[in-house]
Amino acid sequence: MKNRMICLLLGTIVICLATHDLCMGMITKSRxxxxxxxxxxxxxxxxxxxxxxxxxxxxxxxxxxxxxxxxxxxxxxxxxxxxxxxxxxxxxxxxxxxxxxxxxxxx
Missing domain, CATH: 2.40.50.40 (OB fold (Dihydrolipoamide Acetyltransferase, E2P))
Incomplete structure (x- = not known):
């Protein structure tokens, strides 16, 4: 159960960071x-x-x-x-x- 929670948390962090980088890429092209x-x-x-x-x-x-x-x-x-x-x-x-x-x- 503990390993599952850690994997879920890590997966969520990776997805958040990936979408953040995509959004930042769009913003920097407009600067x-x-x-x-x-x-x-x-x-x-x-x-x-x-x-x-x-x-x-x-x-x-x-x-x-x-x-x-x-x-x-x-x-x-x-x-x-x-x-x-x-x-x-x-x-x-x-x-x-x-x-x-x-x-x-x-x-």
């Missing part, structure tokens, strides 16, 4: 993407992609991740002047490109 962000200048010529993640329930800060042409991802401080200027310039370029495409397709 902030950047543990540390740099303020150093990164030349826009070597950017491949820029991802902006707004604050939400799992991460309470805005995060900007720049993917470089080599595939490396770099977290950048969103408050740096050079980054704000570069994103503004990219948005302006995109506006002009869209207008150009729209004008061209309408004629």
């Amino acid at each position: 902030c993407k950047c543990a540390k962000a740099t303020s150093k200048f990164i030349c826009p010529k070597i950017w491949q992609d820029v991802s902006i993640f707004n604050q939400g329930s799992f991460c309470r800060k805005v995060e900007i991740v720049i993917t470089l042409k080599g595939g490396r991802k770099v977290c950048v401080n969103p408050n740096t002047q050079w980054l704000q200027r570069a994103i503004f310039n990219l948005n302006e370029r995109a506006k002009h490109t869209k207008e150009f495409i729209t004008e061209e397709s309408s004629t």
Whole structure:
């Protein structure tokens, strides 16, 4: 009887730990993407992609991740002047490109 109780208790502990790890795995995928962000200048010529993640329930800060042409991802401080200027310039370029495409397709 005592061995049965010990086996039942151990089985319950194993199941609890296993489900806890599964739940923690889901939560950690939703956390902030950047543990540390740099303020150093990164030349826009070597950017491949820029991802902006707004604050939400799992991460309470805005995060900007720049993917470089080599595939490396770099977290950048969103408050740096050079980054704000570069994103503004990219948005302006995109506006002009869209207008150009729209004008061209309408004629």
